[in-house]
Amino acid sequence: MTHLSTYEPATGALIAELPIGNAAQEVSAARAAWPAWAATPLATRIETLQRFATIVRARADDFATLIARETGKPLWEAQTEVDTVVAKVAISITAQAERAGERSTAQPGGGRMALRHRPHGVLAVLGPYNFPAHLPNGHIVPALLAGNAVVFKPSEKTPATAAFLVDCYHAAGVPEEVVRLLIGGPDEGRALAGHDDIDGLLFTGSARTGIALNRQFAERPEKILALEMGGNNPIIVWDDSDLDAAAALIVQSAYTSAGQRCTAGRRLIVEDRLYDPLMAALTGLTDRLIVGAPFDEPQPFMGPVIDNDAAELLIVAFDKLIGMGARVLRPLTRIASDRPLLTPAILDVGDVADRPDDELFGPVLQVSRATDFDDAIAQANATRYGLSASLISPSRERYDRFWTGIRAGIVNWNRPTNGAASSAPFGGIGWSGNHRPSAYYAADYCAYPVASAETDTAAASIPVGLR
Numbered sequence: 070m071t072h073l074s075t076y077e078p079a080t081g082a083l084i085a086e087l088p089i090g091n092a093a094q095e096v097s098a099a100r101a102a103w104p105a106w107a108a109t110p111l112a113t114r115i116e117t118l119q120r121f122a123t124i125v126r127a128r129a130d131d132f133a134t135l136i137a138r139e140t141g142k143p144l145w146e147a148q149t150e151v152d153t154v155v156a157k158v159a160i161s162i163t164a165q166a167e168r169a170g171e172r173s174t175a176q177p178g179g180g181r182m183a184l185r186h187r188p189h190g191v192l193a194v195l196g197p198y199n200f201p202a203h204l205p206n207g208h209i210v211p212a213l214l215a216g217n218a219v220v221f222k223p224s225e226k227t228p229a230t231a232a233f234l235v236d237c238y239h240a241a242g243v244p245e246e247v248v249r250l251l252i253g254g255p256d257e258g259r260a261l262a263g264h265d266d267i268d269g270l271l272f273t274g275s276a277r278t279g280i281a282l283n284r285q286f287a288e289r290p291e292k293i294l295a296l297e298m299g300g301n302n303p304i305i306v307w308d309d310s311d312l313d314a315a316a317a318l319i320v321q322s323a324y325t326s327a328g329q330r331c332t333a334g335r336r337l338i339v340e341d342r343l344y345d346p347l348m349a350a351l352t353g354l355t356d357r358l359i360v361g362a363p364f365d366e367p368q369p370f371m372g373p374v375i376d377n378d379a380a381e382l383l384i385v386a387f388d389k390l391i392g393m394g395a396r397v398l399r400p401l402t403r404i405a406s407d408r409p410l411l412t413p414a415i416l417d418v419g420d421v422a423d424r425p426d427d428e429l430f431g432p433v434l435q436v437s438r439a440t441d442f443d444d445a446i447a448q449a450n451a452t453r454y455g456l457s458a459s460l461i462s463p464s465r466e467r468y469d470r471f472w473t474g475i476r477a478g479i480v481n482w483n484r485p486t487n488g489a490a491s492s493a494p495f496g497g498i499g500w501s502g503n504h505r506p507s508a509y510y511a512a513d514y515c516a517y518p519v520a521s522a523e524t525d526t527a528a529a530s531i532p533v534g535l536r
Contacts, residue, residue, distance in 0.1 A: 073252055075229050078141035078373040078409055079362035085229045087252045092260035095220045095249040099191045100266055102246030103218035107188050114214055115162055121210075121241035122158040125151065132233055136202060137363035139227050141372040141409070142326060144363050153203045153491065154234070160491050160509065161211045168512040169215060180524035186516035188216035189293055190268035193261050197273045198375050199329040201227035202234050207491070207507055208271040208295075208515075213243060215516040217268075222251040222261050224274075226375050269293030271514070273331075273507075276428065276454070276500040283503060295505035295514040297496060299428040300456030302486045303336045303449035305471065306347055307442060307462040314483075315461045316350040319434070322459065322485040324358060324413045327371045328432035331501075332457040332479065332487040335429060337436045338445045344438050348398065355399055355413050362410075373409040374431050380409035383431040387414060390435070394420040401433060426452050442467065446474045456497035457486040478506065 072086040106114075125132060129151045137147035169186040176182050192212050196205035201223060209219050223231030235250040251257055262270055262282060269292050272282055279298040286294045304322055306315050322334030339347055361369035374380050380403065387401040401414035413432040418424055424435070439445035449458055457479040460471040468482045478497035479489050489495050489508070496506025505514045 073225060073228055073254065075139060075227065076376075077138050078376055081408065084135075084139055085232075087228050087232060089253045090251045090257065092220070092222075092251055092253075092257055092264055095251045096191060096193075096261070096264050096266050098246045099218040099220050099249050102244055103188075103191055106213075106218055106244065106247045107190075107216040109216070111165075111214070111216075114216065117242045118158045118162070118210055118214060121238055121243070122155045124237050124240050125155050128233075128237065129155075132202070132237075135233055136230050137372075139230050140198065140201060140375065141363060143361075143365075143369050143372050145368050146326065146372075147363065150200055150203045154206045157203070157206055157210050157491060161214055161512070164509045164512045165211065165214045168510065169516045169518075176522070179528075180522060183521040183523050185519050185521070186215065187519055188212075188516055190217060191266065192217045192219050192293075192515070193264070193267045193270045194219055194221045195258055195262070195270065195272045195274060196221065196223045196227075196231065198224035198226040199326060199331075201230040204273045204297075205231070206234060207511060208273070209238070209248065211511040211515045212271070213238075213248070215512065217515060218247045218249075220249045220251055220261060220267070222253065222258050225254040228252050267292065269295070269514075271295045273297045275299055275430075279503075280500070293505075293514055293517075294503065295507065295511075296503040297331070297505075297507050298456075298501050299331045299430070299454060300333075300477075300497060300501050301335050301426055301428050301452045301454045302332060302457040302459075302477070303338055303452075303475075304334045304459045304461065304486060305338045305439075305445045305449060306343060307340045307445065307460065307467055308464050310343070310461050310463060312343070312347050312350045313354075315347060316354045318459070318461055318483070318485050319351055320354055320358065320413075322487055323434040324355075324371050324432050325485075325487060327374050327411070328413075329374060329430055330487050331428075332489060333430075334459065334486040335433070335435060336449070336452075337434055338439050338448050339436065340445070341438045341440055348436070352399060352415065355415065358413055360404060360410055360412060371413070371432065374411060375409065377407070377409050379431065380411055383411065383429060383433060386425075386427065386429050387416070387433055390416055390418060390421060390425070393424075394418075394422070395435070396420070398436070424451075426454070428454065442470065446471065450474075450476050453500045454497065455499035456501035457481070457489070459484060459486045459488075478502070
């Protein structure tokens with residue numbers, strides 16, 4: 070196979086056929102171009118990325134339309150993704166100055182201690198399909214600002230969006246050899262990750278792939294590895310909350326992007342006495358959600374999952390939970406037999422023993438009751454993941470207990486689980502990452518610190534130990 074085809078999830082229409090690349094050639098091109106880019110003054114790199122933001126803003130309509138077509142997400146949501154691509158530049162410039170800048174301090178006895186940062190070299194970026202522009206851009210922009218060259222391998226399910234993104238970098242003046250696009254499938258991804266001449270890998274995707282990469286890099290400590298993986302994220306509803314507002318927050322957490330967010334709310338844990346009224350509010354709101362194609366009018370709340378294979382895997386997992394004793398509150402059904410449009414689903418898993426700790430990457434919410442708040446936190450922490458968690462409660466005291474007791478890198482109060490700001494670090498613990506948070510902290514893994522003891526002239530003596 071010489072070309073990779075990409076299709077619209079909502080219609081099955083062909084979007085584009087792109088030539089499959091060669092990892093070794095792309096790494097070689099980036100390696101040759103890297104020294105000149107690293108030597109380019111930071112001010113010039115900043116100006117270049119600011120032009121990139123301007124170009125993306127000018128092409129926003131076409132960009133959002135392509136993202137909507139290729140991912141299936143509603144046009145309104147694709148437009149917000151383009152906005153985040155633009156906003157990432159200013160945020161990254163600030164983060165670069167704060168977390169990877171330069172400073173100098175005088176030392177006792179004379180001289181100074183200087184702190185500067187240097188780029189790693191050639192960084193590989195493996196991108197996901199759920200945010201095919203925003204998430205890889207969140208690695209690439211800080212990597213370029215730091216002076217690295219990049220080889221970007223997008224998901225084989227969203228290569229056209231990646232090609233559009235890379236064209237914007239090049240149109241802004243980033244040399245073509247400094248940002249290379251590697252089109253292909255798993256074979257090309259493995260070839261890139263295993264190439265000896267990359268200096269690091271920045272990954273966003275599933276825990277299964279991330280763990281495999283962690284093993285692969287275990288004997289390569291000289292290479293930076295930043296992993297942003299998934300989550301089996303809990304929401305706890307407690308105390309006398311506004312249940313209509315709670316239902317809206319749960320829906321936003323569980324079903325935005327058709328549940329295809331690593332921060333999506335997967336598990337709902339409810340104070341026992343609130344269960345019946347909350348389920349009435351939640352199912353009533355869920356039944357009103359519009360599921361449809363990206364350009365439908367009125368605009369849908371959510372579109373399809375990425376493809377028919379993903380839809381089928383979700384249905385199999387849903388049926389497995391039913392077989393284990395889960396009670397269906399709202400079914401997971403296909404709106405059209407040949408397209409991956411799924412209805413938002415709710416399962417009561419309170420009677421399921423040994424609940425699978427799986428990230429069901431789609432519109433499936435699992436509900437259970439808790440007898441007391443300690444039980445609720447124990448249920449929330451019963452996962453190998455640790456990305457995001459949210460408490461819905463009017464009590465500040467309750468939130469303080471939640472914040473202290475929960476194991477997650479993003480801990481929210483009366484906000485959705487997927488309410489994460491680009492101006493803050495983004496990452497988790499356990500199977501959700503390897504302690505290399507992205508977003509505002511991406512500057513940390515895109516450059517390494519160099520400490521220098523410096524004086525303008527050489528002056529030294531050896532006062533003891535001489536004959």
